[in-house]
Amino acid sequence: MNFPIMPPQASEFAPKYDAIFWATSGLTVIFTAMVAILIVILAGKYKRGSKADRSNPSSHNTTLEMLLMGVPTVLGMIIFVWSAVLFIEARTMPKNAQEIFVIGKRWMWHAQHMNGVRENNEITVPLGKPVKLTMISQDVVHAMYLPDFRAQYHVVPGRYTQLHFTATKPGTYKMFCNIHCGTQHSEMVGYVHVLPQAEFDAWMANGGNRYLKTNLTMAEAGKQIWDDKGCGNCHQTLDNERAPSVVGIYGSTRKLTDGTTVEANEDYLRESILRPWNKLTTGYERTMQAYEGVLSEEQVLNLIAYMKSLGQGGTSPDKGIYQQPVKTGRDFPVGRKDPVDIANERASGGASQAHDLRNNP
Ligand code: HEC
Ligand SMILES: [Cu+2]
Numbered sequence: 001m002n003f004p005i006m007p008p009q010a011s012e013f014a015p016k017y018d019a020i021f022w023a024t025s026g027l028t029v030i031f032t033a034m035v036a037i038l039i040v041i042l043a044g045k046y047k048r049g050s051k052a053d054r055s056n057p058s059s060h061n062t063t064l065e066m067l068l069m070g071v072p073t074v075l076g077m078i079i080f081v082w083s084a085v086l087f088i089e090a091r092t093m094p095k096n097a098q099e100i101f102v103i104g105k106r107w108m109w110h111a112q113h114m115n116g117v118r119e120n121n122e123i124t125v126p127l128g129k130p131v132k133l134t135m136i137s138q139d140v141v142h143a144m145y146l147p148d149f150r151a152q153y154h155v156v157p158g159r160y161t162q163l164h165f166t167a168t169k170p171g172t173y174k175m176f177c178n179i180h181c182g183t184q185h186s187e188m189v190g191y192v193h194v195l196p197q198a199e200f201d202a203w204m205a206n207g208g209n210r211y212l213k214t215n216l217t218m219a220e221a222g223k224q225i226w227d228d229k230g231c232g233n234c235h236q237t238l239d240n241e242r243a244p245s246v247v248g249i250y251g252s253t254r255k256l257t258d259g260t261t262v263e264a265n266e267d268y269l270r271e272s273i274l275r276p277w278n279k280l281t282t283g284y285e286r287t288m289q290a291y292e293g294v295l296s297e298e299q300v301l302n303l304i305a306y307m308k309s310l311g312q313g314g315t316s317p318d319k320g321i322y323q324q325p326v327k328t329g330r331d332f333p334v335g336r337k338d339p340v341d342i343a344n345e346r347a348s349g350g351a352s353q354a355h356d357l358r359n360n361p
Contacts, residue, residue, distance in 0.1 A: 010173055010194065011149035012166040013090065018150075020082055027075060090151075093164050097132035098125065104135065104142035104155040104177065107184040108233060110289075117208035118294060120230030121190030123175065124208070125167055126200035132164045145178035146192060152178060167194040222306025225299050234288065243288065244281050248311040250304075255282040269304045 009015055045052050100123060103110040111119045125131045135144055135155040142155040144163060153163040177188035195203060208228070216224070226232060234243035249264050257280040262268055271278055274292040295303070 007147040008169070008173070009148070009150075010167055010169045010171065011146075011151065012168055013086075013150045014148070014168075016086055020079070020086065023082075024079060027079075090164075093132050093162055094130040097130040097164055099132050099134065100125070102133050102135040102144065102155070103138055104144070104188075105138035106140065106182050107177070107188040108230070109144075109175065109177075109188070109190050113204060113208070115204055117204055119208065119228075121175075121233055122193060122230070123190070124193045124195060124200065124203060127167055127170050127194050127196045129197065130164055130166045132162060134160050134162050136160050140181050141179050142181050142188065143178040145176040146173065147176070148173040149192070154179065167192075170194045170196055218302050218305035219309040220306075222299075222302035222304070222309075225295070225303055226306055229291075229295070231303075239283075244284060246307050246310065250308045250310075251312040254279075256280060257282050257284075266304055269307060270300055273300055273303060 006018055009018065044050075046054075099114055101112045102123070103112075109121050109123070111123045113119075113124075123133075133144065133153075135153070136159070137155045137157045139157060141157070143152060144155050145152040146165065149165040149167065151163055151165045153161050155161060171194055173192045173194065175190040175192050177185060179185075181188065235246050236243075237245055237247055239245050250269070252264050253261050254264050254268070255261055262279060268279065273295065275290050276288040277286045277290065280286065291300075
């Protein structure tokens with residue numbers, strides 16, 4: 001039977017923290033049981049009308065009192081020193097660490113490696129080498145939580161916070177935001193990929209391309225870039241509050257926020273990826289990052305091929321539910337739905353959408 005009580009142990013911290021967790025839990029159970037059992041026994045023995053001997057009530061018992069003070073004090077000190085050592089270890093950043101920079105924002109994680117490789121909602125780390133995350137938030141307080149590594153720290157606006165761990169098992173592990181940060185907090189999740197050092201080096205050297213298969217069609221290569229860069233995290237099959245759908249975008253007429261229209265040809269798609277704020281699709285704001293300098297021209301071509309393969313001649317999102325200017329009186333930008341309304345709709349089973357992290361059109 002698979003009944004996991006603890007998440008997998010995938011970092012050097014994991015066995016140590018689990019040991020102190022079970023030790024303190026065990027002590028708690030022992031002491032609780034001791035008190036509970038004594039209460040039951042003594043209540044039974046001295047209940048009214050019992051024949052227990054009450055002639056010589058004892059006023060004190062030095063041995064018992066010393067034990068009751070001494071044993072918990074010693075146990076408490078052991079736990080204090082034990083956890084202090086672990087805490088200092090967790091908060092002292094290793095010197096030789098692999099540095100990765102992380103930005104948290106509602107509602108995604110963006111990571112950047114020293115050589116410029118960037119990732120969205122994924123962080124790739126080497127096996128067996130200390131990894132140091134330097135993190136900051138672009139909006140509200142978030143928390144980076146890696147349960148399998150037993151690592152967690154706040155990610156706050158206005159200052160850098162740091163977190164380190166050493167992965168001990170290759171594989172893919174879950175990453176969560178662990179501070180409630182708004183309506184889509186529960187979707188602020190991702191993966192940490194642990195690769196053996198050689199594979200990690202190769203991955204870094206080829207610019208973070210996880211897929212080295214050859215002879216891919218352009219659309220297939222584009223799909224891999226799409227997945228790798230997390231485009232599908234915002235662009236899903238239907239228009240939603242994060243982004244318009246790109247299904248059928250090629251050859252369609254797009255309505256822009258300035259009231260003009262434009263045909264979605266290759267040039268438009270390229271500009272929409274590299275400098276998305278130049279031509280904002282109606283109903284949306286400047287939330288997509290500019291991929292200029294991030295994606296090569298070849299990658300952009302592949303992405304366009306992929307988007308073309310999703311169909312042609314769709315419609316601009318002008319009738320979509322997300323396109324009505326919001327007139328709630330609440331202070332929320334025109335053109336976007338109020339998060340409260342979105343949450344209510346979801347709760348009532350209304351305009352819901354698929355929320356697979358890697359959901360792609
Ligand atoms: C953070 C969410 C987000 C991510 C990630 C994102 N986009 Fe966007 N994208 C948007 C939003 C919002 C718009 C509409 C506003 C605008 O035109 O900039 C948009 C617009 C577009 C458009 C134009 C759509 C139209 O309606 O005309 C294209 C094409 C596009 N994105 C492609 C991509 C590609 C390719 C990626 C990945 C490399 C990507 N996007 C990643 C949010 C995102
Ligand atoms: Cu968050």
